[in-house]
Amino acid sequence: MNRIDQSNGLEFGIYTLGDHLPNPHTGEHISAEQRVKEIIEFAKLADQAGLDFFSVGESHQDYFATQAHSVVLAAIAQATKNIKIGSSSTIISTSDPVRVYEDFATVDLISGGRAEIIAGRASRVGLYDLLGYNLRDYEALFEEKFDLLRKINEEEVVNWSGEFRAPLNDARVIPRPKEGKLPIWRAVGGTPASAIKAGYAGVPMFLAHLAGPTAVFKRSIDAYRAALTEGGHDPVDFPIATAGLFFAAETTQEAQRTYYPHVNEGIKLTNGQGFSKRAFAQGEDVRDVLAVGSPQQIIEKILYQHEMYGHQRYIAQLDFGGVPFEQIRKNIELIATEVLPAIRKYTKEGS
Amino acid sequence: MNIVALSGSVVGSKTRTAINEVVRTFEKNYPEIDVQLIDLADYNIQFSDGRNYLEYEGDTGFVAKALMDADAIIIGSPIFQASIPGALKNIFDLLPVQAFTDKIAGIVMTAGSAKHYLVAEQQLKPILGYMKAQIVQSYVFAEEKDFSQKQIVNNDVSFRIERLVEDTYVLATTYAKIREEQDDAYDF
Numbered sequence: 001m002n003r004i005d006q007s008n009g010l011e012f013g014i015y016t017l018g019d020h021l022p023n024p025h026t027g028e029h030i031s032a033e034q035r036v037k038e039i040i041e042f043a044k045l046a047d048q049a050g051l052d053f054f055s056v057g058e059s060h061q062d063y064f065a066t067q068a069h070s071v072v073l074a075a076i077a078q079a080t081k082n083i084k085i086g087s088s089s090t091i092i093s094t095s096d097p098v099r100v101y102e103d104f105a106t107v108d109l110i111s112g113g114r115a116e117i118i119a120g121r122a123s124r125v126g127l128y129d130l131l132g133y134n135l136r137d138y139e140a141l142f143e144e145k146f147d148l149l150r151k152i153n154e155e156e157v158v159n160w161s162g163e164f165r166a167p168l169n170d171a172r173v174i175p176r177p178k179e180g181k182l183p184i185w186r187a188v189g190g191t192p193a194s195a196i197k198a199g200y201a202g203v204p205m206f207l208a209h210l211a212g213p214t215a216v217f218k219r220s221i222d223a224y225r226a227a228l229t230e231g232g233h234d235p236v237d238f239p240i241a242t243a244g245l246f247f248a249a250e251t252t253q254e255a256q257r258t259y260y261p262h263v264n265e266g267i268k269l270t271n272g273q274g275f276s277k278r279a280f281a282q283g284e285d286v287r288d289v290l291a292v293g294s295p296q297q298i299i300e301k302i303l304y305q306h307e308m309y310g311h312q313r314y315i316a317q318l319d320f321g322g323v324p325f326e327q328i329r330k331n332i333e334l335i336a337t338e339v340l341p342a343i344r345k346y347t348k349e350g351s
Numbered sequence: 352m353n354i355v356a357l358s359g360s361v362v363g364s365k366t367r368t369a370i371n372e373v374v375r376t377f378e379k380n381y382p383e384i385d386v387q388l389i390d391l392a393d394y395n396i397q398f399s400d401g402r403n404y405l406e407y408e409g410d411t412g413f414v415a416k417a418l419m420d421a422d423a424i425i426i427g428s429p430i431f432q433a434s435i436p437g438a439l440k441n442i443f444d445l446l447p448v449q450a451f452t453d454k455i456a457g458i459v460m461t462a463g464s465a466k467h468y469l470v471a472e473q474q475l476k477p478i479l480g481y482m483k484a485q486i487v488q489s490y491v492f493a494e495e496k497d498f499s500q501k502q503i504v505n506n507d508v509s510f511r512i513e514r515l516v517e518d519t520y521v522l523a524t525t526y527a528k529i530r531e532e533q534d535d536a537y538d539f
Contacts, residue, residue, distance in 0.1 A: 061406075123403075124402070124403055124406060125400075125401075125402045125403075125406060126402075126406050135400055135402070136400075253538055253539070256538065256539035257538070257539045260539045271403060271405070272403065272404055272405045272419060272447070273419075273447060273449070273450075273452075276452070277533070277534050277537045277539075278533070278537075280537075280539070281537050281539075
């Protein structure tokens with residue numbers, strides 16, 4: 001199921017991982033309460049600005065605040081009116097697909113049919129211990145649970161048996177979402193291998209690309225479309241979303257100066273190694289995916305990516321690393337007044 | 352500056368003896384520098400399972416973090432089956448692919464005989480290069496006859512260790528300056 005109307009051009013969305021990091025400029029570390037509330041406000045701003053999509057991620061580790069991301073999404077569903085909402089991503093491997101479906105179908109009903117699920121495998125593995133799963137089942141857990149999630153979406157009454165969950169016999173999974181089904185995406189990281197799996201299975205792809213040459217990520221997109229065709233699917237029916245780091249300011253210099261400490265210190269705390277200044281500086285080039293700069297520069301990049309990828313949705317991560325709320329507000333404003341109108345103008349049908 | 356001297360084996364004494372000499376030389380010639388000796392024989396380290404290094408606990412997490420926090424590493428390795436020991440390879444496997452970016456790596460090899468002199472060239476340097484280390488090109492190779500009673504008895508080996516320590520120090524301080532200049536050149 002695909003809710004993207006391509007005649008309106010490239011969709012523009014926002015995602016947050018729900019990271020809860022100190023602001024490196026001031027050292028201030030807001031409370032988890034404030035962070036969660038600000039994420040809900042963030043979604044409201046994105047909705048009011050006319051953006052297409054807002055999603056919240058699930059990470060079970062230090063420096064994150066939205067472990068219960070479906071609960072946060074329920075609050076966002078209530079607080080917003082038109083924007084589509086989803087997860088980025090739901091770690092289906094360590095969750096029960098039945099419960100995940102119940103949660104998201106409910107979020108869909110609260111929001112009036114705006115919910116989507118993006119299912120991933122987790123790049124960090126602490127949650128396997130926390131939630132009682134064996135890391136050795138990393139691949140098998142994802143594939144089995146993701147298949148079950150999709151089956152529940154297709155069939156209201158489910159008959160299923162597998163390795164990692166009790167069998168389902170004529171089980172009715174309710175409530176059903178407003179339109180009977182939810183859009184379900186597969187989250188894909190850096191290499192084409194995962195994109196190929198999404199293609200063979202005939203699932204929409206959500207591709208994370210934080211930094212690096214646009215051409216490198218095109219390999220995953222090409223591999224995905226080729227696998228779709230080989231798997232007997234028509235690539236035209238399957239949307240692609242790309243998601244990456246974003247930060248806009250009046251000038252590129254201001255954007256880089258403001259944002260670099262956030263991304264560098266944030267990645268250091270969450271992954272153990274910072275963002276090299278050289279890679280960040282190279283990110284200024286239009287051929288690099290890093291969307292940090294003036295609105296005009298970001299527009300050029302996203303249009304360049306659209307030309308290369310022919311994707312249907314771009315999703316910006318602009319709050320990573322303790323970006324304060326006033327900067328989030330400023331970014332949404334620049335997106336609404338400058339970036340979004342240009343992207344819609346140049347990507348809508350007949351443009 | 353933060354230096355780790357790693358004795359990369361859980362058995363034998365020659366590598367530890369040579370690494371002790373490395374640590375003593377650092378302490379003697381550069382007393383202001385913080386040198387940490389890590390002997391894998393003293394730790395209980397699990398096999399890499401691919402997780403981020405911050406997620407390992409206990410001894411494994413301790414050793415991984417110590418190496419990631421170092422500015423320079425001197426790696427001591429014996430030669431087993433024409434290569435480095437599995438215990439040392441596992442240490443590399445625990446770390447991210449670019450773990451040694453902006454780090455200097457010096458090498459001390461110990462062996463039963465000179466037959467495997469090129470193991471460092473052919474087995475260890477490619478790993479360090481892949482992990483983006485700035486390698487001190489000349490390494491120290493010491494064999495059975497250079498040791499007695501857990502002491503280095505060949506003065507030439509002691510002198511070579513002294514030169515390795517100096518090269519590592521000079522490269523580390525120079526490289527830190529180069530990096531600082533490079534980083535300062537950016538406008539953010």
